Amino acid sequence: MLTLLRDLRRLRRDIALERPARGRSLAIRHVDAGSCNGCEHELTLVSSPYYDLQRFGLGVVASPRHADVLLVTGPVTTRMHAALLVAYNAMPEPRRVAALGDCALGCNVLGTAESVVGSVEAVLPVDVRIPGCPPTPDAIAQALLELIDSR
């Protein structure tokens, strides 16, 4: 365990991430509305030592009740449509919606009209668009930091 922690400390030193200048935070609730799991896998690594977005006050929270931003991946499927709206409606104001990845933006291999409602924009007002298939952790981090600055 101690070796593991020492290795992590060394890794963090080697990566030499810049220290945050900001003193604010943004709580994010992620909703997978029908993705291929690529955006989820990259979003997970945004919290890993190579990016460590928590140092900027960016964290994924367990409930939309605690969230400032709804981060939505995938095209919105017919089966996730209702759940996505429930999550959005549970958020306190002010709230922002970020569409993560090309599918969420409506420009990828999506599926059939009877199974997919469409892009996130077709269902919710979108404030931030993060293109990519999937967007790299760097691109996700960049977009979220711009959002925190714009608040």
Added chain:
Amino acid sequence: MSAYRETVAAALDEGWRFAGLHASADGSCVRTLLARDGSVRLETVDVSEGSVPSLVDLAPAAGWDEREAHDLHGVGFAGHEPLRPLVDHDLDLAHWTVPVRGDDPYQVAVGPIHAGVIESGHFRFHVVGERILHVDARLFYKHRGLERAAEGATLEDGVAFASRACAACAVTNAVAYAHACEDALGLIPDPELARARTILLELERLWSHLNDIAAACAGVGLAAGNNGFAALTERGRRLNAALTGHRFLFGSVRVGGSALTLDEPAIRRARVEIDAIRVDSQRAWRELLFNASFQDRLPEIGIVTAADVERLGAVGPAARAAGVEEDVRAVSSRLAYDGFQPVVPRRAAGDVQARLEQRALELLQTYALLDDLLSRPVGPAAAEAGGAERPIGVGRVESPRGETSCIVERRGERVERLRLRTGSYANWPAVAYAAADNLLPDFPLINKSFELCYACVDR
């Protein structure tokens, strides 16, 4: 007993294994895929008066396939009672859950939206106190109709639908699709194409298995282990990007040829990095072995025995962790796995501990395979004429989660029907089975010890 059931029953007696079932695009017939070692066969039965005989009593692994064929193609299965909805979400709770009766049982509903960064899916736990009596998993929230959308596409373009079904299995699904198309077109990959695809498959397994160990650490709240293996996962993805320009290797598989070339400096750098990842991951794994509070959580929960594997049709690390030495890599004549031997853990208990150890063992195989496969540059390659042309082709590939099969029915050069049955699809019933009798707080860990995708199940 119908001729179809008799044929399938006889085949199962002869050592053939159920490997998938699907309805044709127009719902006029049902095809059952059977596999034995490296061979496959399809048994077809016409739909008569809206239904075909069910196979669930002969092969319980057919349960989900039959429910899916009913929901998506309207085929009834005589003898499959009750035929619960799988993809169809319109029916109420009583239709898709198993009734649980008694003095104290109550239900805990989780999802489709989960608390972390997790794919969407719903679990309905029937519990007494903290003890799980039964779990009903309701997936297909992410059903995008990708198989249907692929119909009519050229065989070449169809690969996009197979690979976009799931980022974590993108290479596996694309190679299984390419194999199916080439099987139908009477093509056989030349040795260079076989090697290129094998490299891609093992690169996918490398990051995926590292990610699975990170996920298990997250499942018990061991942040140091999670961070350590997440960092290694990141290095695996960066390696992918360095070799193919994409962190998930998208676009690196195509039908009939190779989309991968690697020159001498590229393979040299890759081998150095793979060796460094090997050293660091073995070191981090050793640390996990000596972490008593972590190890205490792992044994004797979420058990799937070898008999369960056979009955439920579980595949991949989940099957091997129970001592079942099945691995499609050992019988993949279209890939460069010559002499490959499946591994099983010494303590093949089929529990969370064994499944986690299985990943560590398979990583060692992957490092060695990649080191060997990358010992010389990868040049242009193609599939060559070598077999008979057929209207239906089958491809089977071992994904990080187990056997994935792809069936392509073609009309000329176009896809008439695409069926993708992934390792995750085969294993989900085992997850639900493994959870019963365990404590509810152990479910996240049991679930993560399988670490299945939802995306390539839902399609």
